[in-house]
Amino acid sequence: MTKFKPPTLKAKRLGIDTHEEPIVYMREDCNICRSEGFRARSQVEIISKHKQILATLNTVSSNLLTPDEAGLSEAAWRLLGARSGENLTFAHPLPVLSLSFVRSKVYGNALNLEQFTEIFQDISRGRYQDIHLAAFVTACTDNRLTVDEITYMTKAMVSIGEQLHWPTQPVVDKHSVGGLPGSCTTPVVVAILAACGLTIPKTSSRAITSPAGTADTMETLAPVSLTLAEMRRVVEKEGGCLVWGNSVNLSPADDVIIGVERALDIDNEGQLIASILSKKAAAGSTHVLIDFPVGDTAKIRSLEVAQHLEALLTTVGTAIGLHTKVMMTDGMQPMGRGIGPVLEAQDILAILQNHKTAPPQLRDKIITFAGTLLEMSSVASESMGMALATETLENGNAWRKFQAICSAQGGMRKLTKAPFTHEITAKHAGRFEQINNRILAKLAKLAGAPGAPSAGLEYHVRLGEMLDKHQPILTLHAETEGELHYALDYFGQHEKELFTLKNPE
Amino acid sequence: MTKFKPPTLKAKRLGIDTHEEPIVYMREDCNICRSEGFRARSQVEIISKHKQILATLNTVSSNLLTPDEAGLSEAAWRLLGARSGENLTFAHPLPVLSLSFVRSKVYGNALNLEQFTEIFQDISRGRYQDIHLAAFVTACTDNRLTVDEITYMTKAMVSIGEQLHWPTQPVVDKHSVGGLPGSCTTPVVVAILAACGLTIPKTSSRAITSPAGTADTMETLAPVSLTLAEMRRVVEKEGGCLVWGNSVNLSPADDVIIGVERALDIDNEGQLIASILSKKAAAGSTHVLIDFPVGDTAKIRSLEVAQHLEALLTTVGTAIGLHTKVMMTDGMQPMGRGIGPVLEAQDILAILQNHKTAPPQLRDKIITFAGTLLEMSSVASESMGMALATETLENGNAWRKFQAICSAQGGMRKLTKAPFTHEITAKHAGRFEQINNRILAKLAKLAGAPGAPSAGLEYHVRLGEMLDKHQPILTLHAETEGELHYALDYFGQHEKELFTLKNPE
Structure with a gap:
């Protein structure tokens, strides 16, 4: 056998947007494909001077590329941090060992903390293909996770991402399980609580299966893609923030999984709980209020399901050291007027500015949430929370705090209008x-x-x-x-x- | 609202091989993307003068395409039967309604015949993305299908593909559940049975998780990608054939699902049974012998699992009108010498030609299978099957029949050698x-x-x-x-x- 030296190809940015999947394009007759036996859909390891990523191969039989070029999709270009013309080498990928845990889960076995940690680590490093993610999500759906597994999943998600610590406690947070369109309360709740002196380092997600996530709505009013350092500065200055969770990397695997859940249009209970609680724990929260809208056509359809989820959330919350309270709310119809990022932002501004067009049901819900968290954190004494929240809204303190937060996040934006x-x-x-x-x-x-x-x-x-x-x-x-x-x-x-x-x- | 006229783009073959996934490439600033709101990873309906297909969009921000061109991947080009420069229009895809049945299955509900039929119809028409297939496969794994569901699945698979009918009965077939490398018996079994005057319209699959499927091995000896009409002619002339199942379209959805199972490296029991029996029923078989190699590291690891599968196979077989017999064989080690298409073909030729290099265990297994089918179909009287099979092999009739079948399929090939x-x-x-x-x-x-x-x-x-x-x-x-x-x-x-x-x- 002769000594084996891997040849190189020159990086070329093709300007093809494949969304999140990194794709590498190579001539099927290039040295690499021939010597390594790579074929269309092979997974290949791309190695540059500084970095190494896993990508899916599409072979090219036309003159799109010369045999000494390797084309990269936008996602591959970004992940690799490639420069035009730099030499790349290629290798068969190392086997993704955690996939055997996914298979084990598909066959109904329980996984432990180490196994979940390895799975999430590989996911966050982009080593899973979409079909692997879909199989993992499906295998964890429909009560196929034990309470222990959900706890491990939550801890694993916290451990693989960034974690925040704050000098003073309590640190509060608020979350809605969602599923009810047109019910964005978070921006106003954060403004009220921060105006009352609490620390609320709020991260939100984009829509999973809904028309607007809180991050989507907030982004129409201010930048939300902050780095962790920028988020920390905003909270240190204003007490609260409203940023997109993905950008601060508090739960990197979760963000990838949510993308697949959205495409499959399924939500999975264990994943839901791990997703909520891991981000709160990673953000350094101590007290968390969770909203369950219950209604025939909301995400949570019955009180029975809501109570089951409540028990799981508080059990797992306690297991990871969080004070967790669940509040069931009316999920029969939207609380606000708008559904969609800009239209929901209009409702939020109306409430903050005490306009007469403010949707009263949405405003009531916000006051209830803010009041409860003021009591949970002992800023207001028992049964006085709602009065303090109402006052903070009516005297303009919440609106001033909201503007200050937007300004700290990079400046308030003007809303656009659909043509x-x-x-x-x-x-x-x-x-x-x-x-x-x-x-x-x-x-x-x-x-x-x-x-x-x-x-x-x-x-x-x-x-x-x-x-x-x-x-x-x-x-x-x-x-x-x-x-x-x-x-x-x-x-x-x-x-x-x-x-x-x-x-x- | 103004009257809405969809603009067109000109078809361009980009020569990008994305394996089976049809991809369309469009400039992100083209009229279509802007007017329809298409983004990277959108599913779009591509409409030509003659045909309509569903494809996934990759947007292009470079000069790979002009704003009036739509690039097509090789799979999209083939499926659409496109011609260079022809005008294409684009639309939002109709919702894939059967995905709600997949979701229902993910949540553990049983599906009925109509639901499985719609799922397989959409799959065979390329309307499922890989993640949907992965979710469906996963949701059906690990005993999550009832016997009724497996029967429905089998019937649904038969009904959506081509079906063969033969003038005389019995029509026999033989199948191995596989999982034991280096144990290809089918080509010799077919040659013996056809030489004894039986009808055996054999279709085989390519490897799922193994190094060689029967179709892969046979392809090194003769063409196996026959049309249904060609297959019929071969069987009418020679009594038997050895063709690749996908090419005759007997179970179009199954072939797509197998691709995903291979990538996930999971086999699912219900899918396995439906896959085997649907192809036999569609091929017009009446008597089927199924080989279960059992061993610690074979696909079927214990007698208990084998007996469970045997019961399911015979129950579902009876439900769809097939005489089904299961035979458990030694799955402790490969039966032949070669593992891989050409190397297994060498073993087959050695046995057919009565060479002294013929692996004796593989030859014994072949004689047992052929003998059993000769008895099941009453060509040989009880306990005389193996003797007839041995004689047919030793007197050269099987080898002559094998050559005749290869010749009818397009001509016998010479084996290559790895360098x-x-x-x-x-x-x-x-x-x-x-x-x-x-x-x-x-x-x-x-x-x-x-x-x-x-x-x-x-x-x-x-x-x-x-x-x-x-x-x-x-x-x-x-x-x-x-x-x-x-x-x-x-x-x-x-x-x-x-x-x-x-x-x-």
Whole structure:
């Protein structure tokens, strides 16, 4: 056997956006493919002078590349930190050993802390392909994790990311399990609590299966992609912040998993709990309030499910040293008017500025959350929390604090407006009796939310209300004509399930 | 709202091989992406004059394309049957409704015949992304399907593909559950049975997790990618055939699912049964013999698992009208000498030609299978099957029939030889006591099998044999130096688990 020397190829940025998957493009007749036996869809290790990443190979049979070039997708280019023309070497990937734990989980076995840690470490390093992530997510869905496993999962997620520590305690946090569109309370709750002197280092996620996550909504008002150091400075200055969790790397594996859950449109209980609690623990929180909207068509459909989840959350919370309180709220219909990043931000500004257009149900919910956390953290005495929260909102302290936070995060932004709108009105007079939140969310997503920030819809009515003929029920907002059409097509197919307008007797 | 007219882009073949996933490349600033709101990883419907397919979008920010061109990957080009420069229009995909059944299965619900049929129909039309397939496969693994569900799955698979009918019965078939490398019996069994006048329209798969499927091995000896019409002609002329199942489209969804199972390295019981029986039923078979190699490191590890699978197979077989018999065989070590397509084909030729190099254990197994099927189909009377099979082999009838089948399939091929080999020998004298079939298979795969047909390994010894120092145990074969190195690295890491050579006392 002759001595084996791996040849090199020159890096070329192809400008192809494959989303998060790193792809390397090589001529099928290049030395590397021939000597290493690489074929389309092989996983290959790309090695530059400074870094090494795993990428999926697409072979090229045209003149897109010369045989001494390796093309990189945008994700591969970014992950590798490549420079144009630099020499790259290639190798068969080391086997991803933690995949055997995933297979073990697929076959119904329980995993331990070390196994979850290795899985999340490999995920956060980009060593899992999408199908592996999909198999892992599926294998953990539908109560297939024990309480111990959820605890291990949570601890593993905390241990592989960055962790924050604060000089004073308590450090509070608030989270909504979500699933109810148009119910963004967090920005106002943070403003009230920080205005009352509490520390609340809030990180939020982008939408998973909803039309807008808190981070999507906040991003229309201020930058949210802060580094950990920038986030720390904002909290030290203002007591609170509103940043996107991914950018501060508090739970790097979780962010990747959420992407797959979104594409599969499934949420998995253990993953949900680990995802919530790991980020709170990593952010240095001591007291956490969790909102469960319960309703037929919300994410949590029954009190039974809610109580099961509550027990799991408080058990796992205690196991990792967090004071955790769950609050069940009405999940029958959106709390606010807007659904979609910009439209929800409008509701938030109306509440902070004490406008008469502020949606009262959303405002009440915010005051309840803020009040409860003021009591949990002993800033307000028992049963005095809501009064203090209301006062902080009405005297303008919360609005001033919110502006200060936005300014500390890089400056407050002006909201944009979607160029295409369409009003859906009552075909006859009647009582508005039921709304399907899932179809409502889907409609907003088809209109472009959250990718198109000003897209979504406005929900103009309330359950139980008597409507006149032609009274507006919804207004769709879209940034492109195609998306507006797509949403309207879907509306046409699902109008009957979306809401019930009962004929007057 | 203005009237909406979708613009077009010109088709451009980019020569990028993405394996089976159809990808469309468009400038992110083109009219379509802007008007439709398409982003990287969007699923888009591509519509040509004659056809419509679903593809995944990669956006391009470089001059790879002009804003009026749409690039297509090789898979997309093939599926669409595109011509260079033709006008293409694009639309948001219709929602894939059967994905809600997949989600239902993920949450542990049982599916019915209609639901499985819709799932497989969408899969066979390329409407599932890899993550959806991975979620479906995972959700069906580990006994998560009832016997009824496996029956529905089998019937659904039959109904969505092509089906064959034959003028005379019985029509026989033989299948091995596999998992034991180096044990390809099918080509010789088919030759014996067809020489005895039986109809055996045999389709085989390529490797799932093994170094060589029967189709991979046969392809080194004759063309196996026949159309259904070609397959029918071969069987009408010669009584039997040996073709690749995918090419005749007998179970189109199954082939896609197998690709994902291979990447995940999991086999799922219900899918396994549906996969086997649906292809037999679609091929028009009436009597089926199924081989279960049982051994510590074979696919089926214990008699208990084998009996469970046997019960399922015969129950589902009966439910769809097939006479099904399961035979458990020794799965402790490879039956033949070669592992890998060409190396296994060498064993087959040695047996057919009655060479003295023919591996005796593999020959015995073939005679047992052929004899049993001769009895099941009443061509031989009870206990006379093996004698007839042996005679057909020894008098050259099987070899002549095999040559006739190869010739009818397009002509017999000459075997190639791998340019790189490496011999692994005994480090000391001793008794050869144990071999790990999984590591053996992995070694052959790392050497390049089955993608590189002449790659793999030869297994020179038998369990219980006394070896001299330096006696050859294995010979690795590879088509590239890189693959040989990769296999040798792996061997170095796993030598101790691979086999046990006991010191003489």
